[in-house]
Amino acid sequence: MLVSAKDMLQKAKAGKYAVGQFNINNLEWTKAVLLTAQELNSPVILGVSEGAGKYMTGYKTIVGMVNGMIEELNITVPVALHLDHGSFEGCMKCIEAGFSSIMFDGSHYPIAENIEKTRELVKIVGEKGMSLEAEVGSIGGEEDGVVGKGECADPNECKLIADLGVTMLAAGIGNIHGKYPENWEGLSFETLDAIQQLTGDMPLVLHGGTGIPADMIQKAISLGVAKINVNTECQLAFADATRKYIEAGKDLEGKGFDPRKLLAPGYEAIKATVKEKMELFGSVGKAE
Numbered sequence: 001m002l003v004s005a006k007d008m009l010q011k012a013k014a015g016k017y018a019v020g021q022f023n024i025n026n027l028e029w030t031k032a033v034l035l036t037a038q039e040l041n042s043p044v045i046l047g048v049s050e051g052a053g054k055y056m057t058g059y060k061t062i063v064g065m066v067n068g069m070i071e072e073l074n075i076t077v078p079v080a081l082h083l084d085h086g087s088f089e090g091c092m093k094c095i096e097a098g099f100s101s102i103m104f105d106g107s108h109y110p111i112a113e114n115i116e117k118t119r120e121l122v123k124i125v126g127e128k129g130m131s132l133e134a135e136v137g138s139i140g141g142e143e144d145g146v147v148g149k150g151e152c153a154d155p156n157e158c159k160l161i162a163d164l165g166v167t168m169l170a171a172g173i174g175n176i177h178g179k180y181p182e183n184w185e186g187l188s189f190e191t192l193d194a195i196q197q198l199t200g201d202m203p204l205v206l207h208g209g210t211g212i213p214a215d216m217i218q219k220a221i222s223l224g225v226a227k228i229n230v231n232t233e234c235q236l237a238f239a240d241a242t243r244k245y246i247e248a249g250k251d252l253e254g255k256g257f258d259p260r261k262l263l264a265p266g267y268e269a270i271k272a273t274v275k276e277k278m279e280l281f282g283s284v285g286k287a288e
């Protein structure tokens, strides 16, 4: 059964570790993430962007697939199914479809409008027992066509949004989506520290987890980050393993063209990436 991300993130914040959000794109992705979480006894959040939602033919399909896998694979660790960077309309659709968690990304609105829309969603998800992530300060890089620069959020604005009663808060601290450029200046721990000072025990969310050095991840966790989003890194691992299989001509040997064989190295590469991240984030063995 899907659960809200609230309990797992409050435990993570108190226990000084982070739960990974791994974005899913298809059946192989979902199976790889769920089985790795179960093997490592770790709580997990499956992220779905609006673009990935469309790709998988709609939110109802995803809810059906994930619920089916949880039952058929005997997944007993806590699993949240979460909309990533949702619009207000996307949030409403996911609430209706049976997601257990949503992110409303109102960071591109003026703060007053972000507050107004977030407040409305706090009320709705509260009644449903779901979790809600809000965002302050846009996160750099490209996310479904929206390009941001990697700016730092205003800690006072973070406090305003946190006080609305959201479950977890994403704030820009110099992080960006996708691959980090050579001249990236790193995370702003000063900003993160200031945000945590004002928001207390609110679990903070770090987007753009791909390519942030391990020591920076650990420092971010020590300063209140309890959820880390990983997307690009699984895509790169999948693509790399698939290319190697084809370049080695394995699809031309015997029944190597069978999708269950062709996609197997990519699937294993996603599993290895998820394992590495769960170990780095400290969530291994934390499922209850």
Ligand SMILES: [Zn+2]
Binding pocket: 085, 139, 143, 177, 207, 208, 229
């Ligand atoms: Zn993001």
